[in-house]
Amino acid sequence: xxxxxxxxxxxxxxxxxxxxxxxxxxxxxxxxxxxxxxxxxxxxxxxxxxxxxxxxxxxxxxxxxxxxxxxxxxxxxxxxxxxxxxxxxxxxxxxxxxxxxxxxxxxxxxxxxx
Amino acid sequence: xxxxxxxxxxxxxxxxxxxxxxxxxxxxxxxxxxxxxxxxxxxxxxxxxxxxxxxxxxxxxxxxxxxxxxxxxxxxxxxxxxxxxxxxxxxxxxxxxxxxxxxxxxxxxxxxxxxxx
Numbered sequence: 117x118x119x120x121x122x123x124x125x126x127x128x129x130x131x132x133x134x135x136x137x138x139x140x141x142x143x144x145x146x147x148x149x150x151x152x153x154x155x156x157x158x159x160x161x162x163x164x165x166x167x168x169x170x171x172x173x174x175x176x177x178x179x180x181x182x183x184x185x186x187x188x189x190x191x192x193x194x195x196x197x198x199x200x201x202x203x204x205x206x207x208x209x210x211x212x213x214x215x216x217x218x219x220x221x222x223x224x225x226x227x228x229x230x
Numbered sequence: 231x232x233x234x235x236x237x238x239x240x241x242x243x244x245x246x247x248x249x250x251x252x253x254x255x256x257x258x259x260x261x262x263x264x265x266x267x268x269x270x271x272x273x274x275x276x277x278x279x280x281x282x283x284x285x286x287x288x289x290x291x292x293x294x295x296x297x298x299x300x301x302x303x304x305x306x307x308x309x310x311x312x313x314x315x316x317x318x319x320x321x322x323x324x325x326x327x328x329x330x331x332x333x334x335x336x337x338x339x340x341x342x343x344x345x346x347x
Contacts, residue, residue: 147333158236158323158338159274166333203272209333216262216327216334222273 122205122211128227129193137224139205140185143161146208148188149218153202162203164189195228203227232258234326236339244347247306250343251309253324259304259328264336265297268321280307314346 122139129135132162141150144156147166165181165188178191192199193230202225206218233256242300243249253263260283266274278286278299284300285290296318307326321343325336 149335156341156343158340159325161337162334163243164333164335166267174269180334216336217279218334218336219276220274220325225271 122203122224124145124224125222126227129195130227130229131195133195133196133228133230135199135226137203137226138191139188139221141188141207141219141221142186143207143209146229148155148179148205149208150177150179150188150198151204151206152222153204153223164182166179192226195226197228197230198227200226212214212219231317232256232326232328232337234260234324234337234339236324236342238342239340240345242345242347245315246313247300249311249314251307251324251344251345252310252323253307253326253339255305255328255337258326258330260307260329261304261329262327263301263307264327265299265307265309266323266325268323268341270321274323277309313345314344316346319344319346330337 149164150162153159162180163174165179176193181188202223204223205221233307235254237252263280265277267277268274276289278293280299280301282301282304301307321341323341325338327336
């Protein structure tokens with residue numbers, strides 16, 4: 117099955133609430149990244165967390181990583197309608213050489229209602 | 231962050247024709263670019279890795295003669311969908327890796343919506 121599985125697949129919340137999305141993966145990783153995609157657009161890099169980090173913050177974003185459980189979570193606090201988008205996790209597998217392929221999960225569609 | 235552009239953003243073509251999509255890194259030199267395909271409400275599927283000055287590496291199941299990739303310079307990779315058919319209709323996204331970055335962060339283009347009639 118696919119590396120990087122997000123849940124829930126869809127999440128609908130009210131503006132001001134917090135949104136939490138989870139990502140699970142299967143193989144060892146070098147780092148894990150979260151991306152955002154607005155409908156019909158490209159992806160925007162949000163945050164990268166290295167395998168030796170447990171938590172990272174960037175503005176209203178908080179990412180955690182538990183390598184023992186092979187899982188990560190993305191928390192968006194005080195959500196806004198403009199946060200409505202699909203969110204993907206991407207795993208960068210640990211490997212030497214020049215393998216730079218990222219593997220993307222299926223994504224969580226977040227809808228923030230005004 | 232670094233900027234990657236794609237052109238065209240949208241293309242409609244007739245079945246049997248070929249379509250070329252360009253991916254450019256605007257403010258950095260990208261030795262490696264990636265081409266993805268995305269179906270509606272689905273995740274990104276990696277099609278191939280484009281390496282400057284060498285042949286692209288295709289993922290299993292992707293026809294290299296169908297999806298021609300050329301990475302002729304450090305800032306440009308092209309994807310040509312040859313003899314396009316309606317089933318090739320999809321959203322194609324490229325990304326570029328900045329070799330000057332500390333980690334494998336990829337910068338994505340805005341995508342190209344291909345519709346084959």
